[in-house]
Amino acid sequence: MSPLGASDSPARAPASPAQASGGRFGRGAEPPSEQRLASAFIAVALVALFGGVVTGALQALEHAGVNLYPWVAPLIKSYYHGLSLHGVLNVLVWTTFFICGFLPFIAARALATPLASPKLGWLTFWLMTAGLVLAAVPLVGNAATVMFTFYPPLRAHWAFYVGLTLVVAGTWLVTLNLALTWRAWRAANPGTRTPLAAFMSVVTFAMWTIASLGLAAEMLFLLIPWSLGWVGGTDALLARVLFWFTGHPIVYFWLLPAYVSWYTLVPRQAGGKLFSDPLARTSFILFLVLSTPLGFHHQYTDPGIHEGWKLVHAFLTFAVFFPSLLTFFNVVASLESGARARGGTGWVAWVRRLPWGDPSVAAQVLAMFLFTFGGVGGLINASYNLNLIVHNTAWIPGHLHLTVGTAVTLSFMGITYWLVPYLRGRALWSRPLALAQVWLWFVGMTIFSHAMHRLGMLGAPRRTMLGAATYVQPGWKLLMSLVGIGGTILFLSSLLYFLNIVLTLVASRGPAPAVPEFAEALSGPEHAPAVLDRWRPWIVLAFVLIAVAYGPTLVRLAATTPLTTPGLRVW
Amino acid sequence: MRQGTTVYLYELAWILPSIAIPVGMLAALVVTAFGANIHLPGAAGRVDPTKVTETAPFDALGVKEIAPGQYEVRMLAQVWSFTPNEIRVPAGSTVHFWATSRDVVHGLFIPKANVNVMLLPGQVAHVEARFAKPGEYLMICHEYCGIAHHTMAGKVIVTSEGGSAPHPNLPPQAGAGKAGARSAAISDPRGRELAGLEERK
Known part of the structure; x- marks a missing residue:
């Protein structure tokens, strides 16, 4: 086979006069707009994450009987105010802004083509930031204590809904910019396979753009007119159906950028090669097609949706488990190739030969390990009847902290361990500190999520100020203390993380690292069926599946639901 | 191409069980849900x-x-x-x-x-x-x-x-x-x- 991997494909040839001198982006030359754009997005993401972990620590301590809310009362008015901040900042802001910075950066590198429109990129950044500020004003002011799911008839201030809608609209502009960039590349490189990292980035944003239509419809037709007082009422069920149309695939929007790193960068960082490029493309196409038509598995216990359609969505949820299994195999096989190249032997013992001294690799490998349990838990959640035991219990945030809280967040942290130093032009301030941070996260999350899962099995509800609850059972007490301990360790880990990042920005003196090269593949893109490089059939198929899975229920609800439920502020 | 072929065999050896596992779990789910008569809430009407x-x-x-x-x-x-x-x-x-x-x-x-x-x-x-x-x-x-x-x-x-x-x-x-x-x-x-x-x- 050709020794050429995705990164060394003919696409590497300079595609524009701007790059003809430098060949590829690198430091030393004037930093291209992509770098400044990525820096801006990631800076916002990191500020959000900081707010998210501080509020998270307060919740974990509350469960353990240490109620710090009276001390922070001028800023955070209640447990639920803090919880809304925690959810919105972590799962909506940290993830979205990081992704909108990281994927265009990585796609432009993979294509060796500048972003189609840096101006559009900056417009996107400012639109999303303006939306964020607009949403943050009521959120911080305790006028949007409605959690990141904002189920009506809990009614937040209109600025919260309008602001979040602007953020979503901004992500569509990222899609546009990526699509235009890909098209420019395609025009210059007819007949060449899209480099894997760029392919995955475009698929991620295409999937998200389709999936976010539900949320956009909920905002534009239900929540915004209602919060502004233009219409008298809303409907809880219709809003939830539209929310979960987006609410499950949004998890893949968070996860797939971590996969981009796991597939295209980590194998090489670990000293190996990507096992199979065609299999990686196949799994991403399947995510594009299957991510959206399965949201009812979040609504198994909702009245007003027929059991038959819930079962259909259960089937489709199990179908999307297939590309997850492909990813599991491909990524682990790639890691194994790296470990074996470094002298690893045995069936499992090769794991020890991974470059554990590299915090970027250690973070992402540990994230993958915990994600295995997150995946298993996710199957339980999706399992129709088993879901009755865990739905809306502490099990669910236990699960979410393994997926978005570790697979995504710890991976993104691992990425920033090379990306922030690269963008800043200085070495990471301390590798040992970074390694300590990564392991602390792993230990803290293991304790925290284990305790949360077990609390859920014992019947403790989620999103509840358990330390003050009137019905705490004897069996919950020890687990609630473990939540506090795990949460405290996670908070310490976060502090080490931010310390390292801030010192990298201001005090580090070493030379900047290079961006990790894209991994070559054992089985390269030339083995992939050509149909995987076409967009239209897959996007059409995605819409067809959505129409089948959602069409009848959405049409029925839209046609028969009177919008009569008034809004309430009960916090 | 030889290496590519080996990879292909590994892929196949993984893909087939990857289909079998979710299908098997789905079958177990359907049997346990309907066999044990466990039902989810359905549509029981609206109320103003x-x-x-x-x-x-x-x-x-x-x-x-x-x-x-x-x-x-x-x-x-x-x-x-x-x-x-x-x-x-x-x-x-x-x-x-x-x-x-x-x-x-x-x-x-x-x-x-x-x-x-x-x-x-x-x-x-x-x-x-x-x-x-x-x-x-x-x-x-x-x-x-x-x-x-x-x-x-x-x-x-x-x-x-x-x-x-x-x-x-x-x-x-x-x-x-x-x-x-x-x-x-x-x-x-x-x-x-x-x-x-x-x-x-």
């Missing part, structure tokens, strides 16, 4: 959330014996309590819950009885549960519903005295009706909700 206290069945809240060993509970959730907040039935009873919310989204969660249903304003929620053993069953609101959400709980007290076992010769009518409606739900998703609407009115 602004007139809920004047609309049947929520104009007369409480617990009622509808057949030997069969109880009907008509329940309203509001910030931050259930009405009724305490339900008393003899051991061995089957309880048919008809519930909704009169304000924001609440949840009805009885961990030890596998009752787990969202109470949405505008929607009638219907679930059934059998309370085999005497004792106190905690009944929790498990959806964030405002500042005192953590105080919203009640209980089902299952008494041992005078417990009438479900009558073997009296199949529960509501149960039989549900089975019929369920098959209708799959063949005709609209039919059942409309039927439920009329039934409720």
Whole structure:
């Protein structure tokens, strides 16, 4: 086979006069707009994450009987105010802004083509930031204590809904910019396979753009007119159906950028090669097609949706488990190739030969390990009847902290361990500190999520100020203390993380690292069926599946639901 | 190409079980759900959330014996309590819950009885549960519903005295009706909700 991997494909040839001198982006030359754009997005993401972990620590301590809310009362008015901040900042802001910075950066590198429109990129950044500020004003002011799911008839201030809608609209502009960039590349490189990292980035944003239509419809037709007082009422069920149309695939929007790193960068960082490029493309196409038509598995216990359609969505949820299994195999096989190249032997013992001294690799490998349990838990959640035991219990945030809280967040942290130093032009301030941070996260999350899962099995509800609850059972007490301990360790880990990042920005003196090269593949893109490089059939198929899975229920609800439920502020 | 071929064999060796595993789990799921007669809440009709206290069945809240060993509970959730907040039935009873919310989204969660249903304003929620053993069953609101959400709980007290076992010769009518409606739900998703609407009115 050709020794050429995705990164060394003919696409590497300079595609524009701007790059003809430098060949590829690198430091030393004037930093291209992509770098400044990525820096801006990631800076916002990191500020959000900081707010998210501080509020998270307060919740974990509350469960353990240490109620710090009276001390922070001028800023955070209640447990639920803090919880809304925690959810919105972590799962909506940290993830979205990081992704909108990281994927265009990585796609432009993979294509060796500048972003189609840096101006559009900056417009996107400012639109999303303006939306964020607009949403943050009521959120911080305790006028949007409605959690990141904002189920009506809990009614937040209109600025919260309008602001979040602007953020979503901004992500569509990222899609546009990526699509235009890909098209420019395609025009210059007819007949060449899209480099894997760029392919995955475009698929991620295409999937998200389709999936976010539900949320956009909920905002534009239900929540915004209602919060502004233009219409008298809303409907809880219709809003939830539209929310979960987006609410499950949004998890893949968070996860797939971590996969981009796991597939295209980590194998090489670990000293190996990507096992199979065609299999990686196949799994991403399947995510594009299957991510959206399965949201009812979040609504198994909702009245007003027929059991038959819930079962259909259960089937489709199990179908999307297939590309997850492909990813599991491909990524682990790639890691194994790296470990074996470094002298690893045995069936499992090769794991020890991974470059554990590299915090970027250690973070992402540990994230993958915990994600295995997150995946298993996710199957339980999706399992129709088993879901009755865990739905809306502490099990669910236990699960979410393994997926978005570790697979995504710890991976993104691992990425920033090379990306922030690269963008800043200085070495990471301390590798040992970074390694300590990564392991602390792993230990803290293991304790925290284990305790949360077990609390859920014992019947403790989620999103509840358990330390003050009137019905705490004897069996919950020890687990609630473990939540506090795990949460405290996670908070310490976060502090080490931010310390390292801030010192990298201001005090580090070493030379900047290079961006990790894209991994070559054992089985390269030339083995992939050509149909995987076409967009239209897959996007059409995605819409067809959505129409089948959602069409009848959405049409029925839209046609028969009177919008009569008034809004309430009960916090 | 040789290396590519080896990779292809590995891929195949993984892909086939990757299809078999979810398919096998789905089969297990269907068998256990339908074999054990475990049902999810379906569509049981709408109720105008602004007139809920004047609309049947929520104009007369409480617990009622509808057949030997069969109880009907008509329940309203509001910030931050259930009405009724305490339900008393003899051991061995089957309880048919008809519930909704009169304000924001609440949840009805009885961990030890596998009752787990969202109470949405505008929607009638219907679930059934059998309370085999005497004792106190905690009944929790498990959806964030405002500042005192953590105080919203009640209980089902299952008494041992005078417990009438479900009558073997009296199949529960509501149960039989549900089975019929369920098959209708799959063949005709609209039919059942409309039927439920009329039934409720």
